Amino acid sequence: MVTGIIYWSCSLDQSVSQHVFSTPIDQQPGYSLRSLELAVQRVHEGHIRWQAECFERLSGVSLTGAEITLLLLIGEGSGSKSIKEMARITNRVDIPNIQYSLRKLASAGLTRKHGAGRSGVSYSLTEDGNRMAADMQAARNDLVRQAYPDLSGMSRELENALKVLEELAGIYGATDGTGRSSKQG
Template identity: 40%
Template structure:
């Protein structure tokens, strides 16, 4: 008898082993696959943002820095760090401040106001030119590609609603997890009994 499975036996079992520590049940598998799709999408989105910005300006920015630039430009009104953190669902203020300094140094954003009246950020004339050119490249390359996929625009609307719902679920689960944080240092919690 051959040690190799027959063709029919080979096709009767899954081609990929999908069981792992975050996918012990079918429900866990569905959520885990979505989470890893989100991670890959986020990274792909970051790569796209970097390349699109590089196509229109001699400025290297990470995906989050690029997103920050476009959030500042949104609705053409100045934004505070608190506004930007809220809009991006972020709480890493030191990282936002670092990104803002980088955008200011690149001539894309300016800071105005004071501690008493409130500091706000807005795009410069150069920042406006860059974000407009970015929007043009985005339209020519990304939006045209999306429009060529049948029914994708409708599916994107559904996906956006689903992601907003999941954002709320993740935030609530994070708040609950924070209330159940184990006592002691990380080393004490991870130490085998």
């Protein structure tokens, strides 16, 4: 009998299969949380890899998952987004890297910059950017519908997962790198 945590993973040859993670960690207090953290890492890596491959297939343009995330974020809702908004929504603090990504998106003809100064700059999508964002959203929706035909039946589970993940984002976002909350005295 195999014991341990079963998880899905993509191997170097791009095949996806189940694996078993059976180490002493699965018998320690808090292992469920650690397993969740590892699952989040796998989801993140798989998601950005899927975004990059899908975007390149649809557009012929090679972008990173982080750049595509910014493109899609700018396209959500109405109006344009500031760097500060994008950093806050994505929980990023690497403003120079965000700026570099935005320049790369602009040079690909996908975004445009509005305003000037430190706080008056915002970004919106060009016509090509809007088309690519819509194509990416459609591809994502198709993928999710294939995997979860009754996604609406999972809404409660997804809401609960979102609450836990947002709490963890808050905990990790409030640390000073030493494992202690930077809000502690």
